[in-house]
Amino acid sequence: METKVLINNKHCKRMNNNIFGFDLGGTFLKYGIGNQKQGLIYFNKKRNPSKSIHELMLLFKKILNELLELHPNPKCISIASPGIIDCSTGLILGSTPNLPYLQGENLLKLFKDITSLPVLIDNDANLMTLAESKQFLNKSVLGITIGSGIGTGFVDFNGIFHGNTWKGLEAGHTIIVPNGRQCLCGKKGCFEAYASANSIIRIMNENFPETKSLTIQEILNLVQTNSKYYSTMQTIYATFATALSNLIMILNPDVIIIGGGVIEIPSFDFTYLKKGTIQLLSKEYHNVIIQKALYGNQAGVIGAIILGSQT
Numbered sequence: 001m002e003t004k005v006l007i008n009n010k011h012c013k014r015m016n017n018n019i020f021g022f023d024l025g026g027t028f029l030k031y032g033i034g035n036q037k038q039g040l041i042y043f044n045k046k047r048n049p050s051k052s053i054h055e056l057m058l059l060f061k062k063i064l065n066e067l068l069e070l071h072p073n074p075k076c077i078s079i080a081s082p083g084i085i086d087c088s089t090g091l092i093l094g095s096t097p098n099l100p101y102l103q104g105e106n107l108l109k110l111f112k113d114i115t116s117l118p119v120l121i122d123n124d125a126n127l128m129t130l131a132e133s134k135q136f137l138n139k140s141v142l143g144i145t146i147g148s149g150i151g152t153g154f155v156d157f158n159g160i161f162h163g164n165t166w167k168g169l170e171a172g173h174t175i176i177v178p179n180g181r182q183c184l185c186g187k188k189g190c191f192e193a194y195a196s197a198n199s200i201i202r203i204m205n206e207n208f209p210e211t212k213s214l215t216i217q218e219i220l221n222l223v224q225t226n227s228k229y230y231s232t233m234q235t236i237y238a239t240f241a242t243a244l245s246n247l248i249m250i251l252n253p254d255v256i257i258i259g260g261g262v263i264e265i266p267s268f269d270f271t272y273l274k275k276g277t278i279q280l281l282s283k284e285y286h287n288v289i290i291q292k293a294l295y296g297n298q299a300g301v302i303g304a305i306i307l308g309s310q311t
């Protein structure tokens with residue numbers, strides 16, 4: 001299990017404005033300690049095998065005890081969670097296929113059973129965007145994470161954009177191909193049904209049965225070395241670029257940050273995607289900065305810590 005301790009425990013215990021940040025995922029529960037001044041000072045992750053909210057809360061409790069050993073007096077706890085979340089109450093309004101039992105649960109209420117510390121929550125893509133936005137002073141930032149699904153967040157001088165009823169900017173489920181590929185959300189033709197890791201694998205498997213046992217990394221490597229696969233992948237890049245150009249026209253952000261497991265694979269052609277996106281835009285939008293995420297798998301925890309430090 002990967003463990004990163006960025007400063008020693010003695011130093012950690014001296015701080016009194018530290019925040020415990022969690023990033024809840026279907027495979028791993030990532031967590032850390034940090035503060036606004038120093039950023040992330042401790043990071044770790046544990047596999048998340050939980051199949052119920054009860055099992056998940058037991059895992060949270062175990063990790064919380066581990067963090068309290070390192071630092072007994074944090075300012076608060078802050079959680080990055082998948083799904084659509086009413087951040088004022090903590091109610092999870094819409095879940096993800098990876099953690100279906102979250103639907104209708106309230107993590108803020110459940111945390112009251114295991115700690116008396118203040119607890120905050122927001123969507124994981126929102127907090128990834130918040131983390132990445134800190135490298136750009138006074139800029140509006142659209143964040144997109146491409147993993148098993150697609151998450152999007154938008155941060156500007158007003159802070160995180162949530163929409164009218166916490167359901168804003170679900171760009172992964174905007175339809176880009178009418179009556180297109182079936183999406184897990186129930187609709188057809190969503191952005192996520194073309195550009196998430198699972199969708200890329202599915203599209204390649206359907207067109208090339210010999211790719212069936214391959215991982216996303218192996219598939220992208222194959223595309224890079226064998227022209228037979230390239231045109232199918234070009235269509236995926238083109239669909240991806242269409243979604244990005246639409247988002248740029250709607251939000252007019254200064255910066256787009258794209259992260260997640262797929263983007264970090266070296267054979268993912270980020271330059272091609274960028275060029276394809278710019279080609280779809282009129283000149284007045286060409287100054288948008290499009291770049292890869294900086295913080296990798298730590299972004300959710302860092303964003304949670306920033307959220308906690310803002311209170």
Ligand SMILES: [Zn+2]
Binds near residue numbers: 184193
């Ligand atoms: Zn969808």
